[in-house]
Amino acid sequence: MAKVNRPQVSVEDHERLARKLGVSSAGEELTVEELRRVIDTSDDEEFASMGEAVRDELRGELDDDLIERELSELATQLQRLPEVREAGIPDGETEPETLYRELVAPGWRIYDHLVETGFFESVEAALPRFTPEHIERTAHGLIRSEPLAAALEECGFDERERTVLVMNVVNNNNRLARWTPTKDIPDEVEFNVEDVPPLQQRAMGGSLLWVKNLDIHLWQKKFLITDEILDDGYWDVKAMLGGLYVMATAAHAIATDGSLSDEQLAAALSASTAIMITNQEEIVKDMFWITEEMRKPSTLR
Template structure:
């Protein structure tokens, strides 16, 4: 059976990056399956039919090691409570986008900050129990082989795909997230595990957090900064920028959710629903998505070029800005 289905232009949402034919061919090559023909697109279900169903033994071993290392250290109740709250915030992203620029005369109202409040609680808990140190110690760097293995496990792991669907990501969005993982080995390889940062760099390595903590914390900080940034730069912000912000934010929340889901699965012990290989894939993919989309957010919303900077009517706020 071919590994694609026909998609019409009416199904394309303007604010989600399109899975172009080139990106689909790159993904297919990584997975070792046939690429799409003209007018057709890859789908997760079709990919699942084409790849080997057996999990990667190394992913099983890594997941098992992480579980053993973190056994008894995570708060299952805290994580269980946070997961539906993160899902609820994913559902609020369109509402926040429609609000446009945060209002307020002396400072911005909290639009984007509210989206990450549940994930911040998860982050602080994971930081407190040494979660990030354990994950970094048991996972390899972002090598092409590890990234390809993660992409294959994501395809195999129906629970992860179903979870993202329940979290509010449609078929095309899930494919874009998968491409963010599989098609960015060069970009991801620049994020070096702390243990592999060479001596002699111009900063104190001992103060550098683990890679997964940098990814999760960075995503949270970038989203949190949006209220202030958009409010202060209102005169430069266009609807196109706000549309890009919408997708980048939603994607990062999806990555954060995968990491929180993996942490909860560890905390649940025997009641967990993920296999060891799926656990490894969720942690790696969640980290990769937060990295790729926080970098995209920087380019989309914070590095505003002359081509991008046009007046925006998104906020409807007419009072003078602080510097006027």
């Protein structure tokens, strides 16, 4: 089997995470379990209020059976990722086989349901835009939420990978700040704001589109693709689907009125958005923008 790269994390990444969360790393790798023991465990009433607002707005609107069914299927697809990486590039003589598109099939069904029910509009209305303070509080909520950690573990994220997802949230202040909620886009921009979906919809829909397009992209560019490109993209895909899984888990908690507290719900919605946004940008650099330095050497040279 091909060697699947785990997410690459530097000492500096861990130090930045520790610094922003106000804990000591002592030059060692941090884990979510260790962070849970040392971070502030005080209740966040503002986050609880946000979660309550979303829950109240969407109560009775979401189909818990549909979301539960597709969450199970999404977990199955996440478990298939090593198999997909082993295949590498889709086969096919005249068109690519369905490889990556199968990974996102349950995600699309979840996405369509959330669009139909106004889920994204309700979430964006309740959550603020990304600021350093909001990102830090989101990370605290994500770390403290044992149900979310358990859900990610069940669908194939080990301790190190769960920690990297927290890093996706905490260590990307500037990147996340560039993604403006639709409600905050000024009227004087040169496009119709009414055509811009809510931020959370852009995060989920964009993630699904990037993964969906990998079949045709890799098949068309197969003479350029290296194992390193595939390995780097493996984590980007897994992280985006993990973010989607967290958001869908939050939606299921709303539909069933359980499993997550209001505070955990707000943290899950905010963190999942951040994870999907961050890794959308990463997959562009890792798999789609293939530079001369990245590409497989030409056999014609």
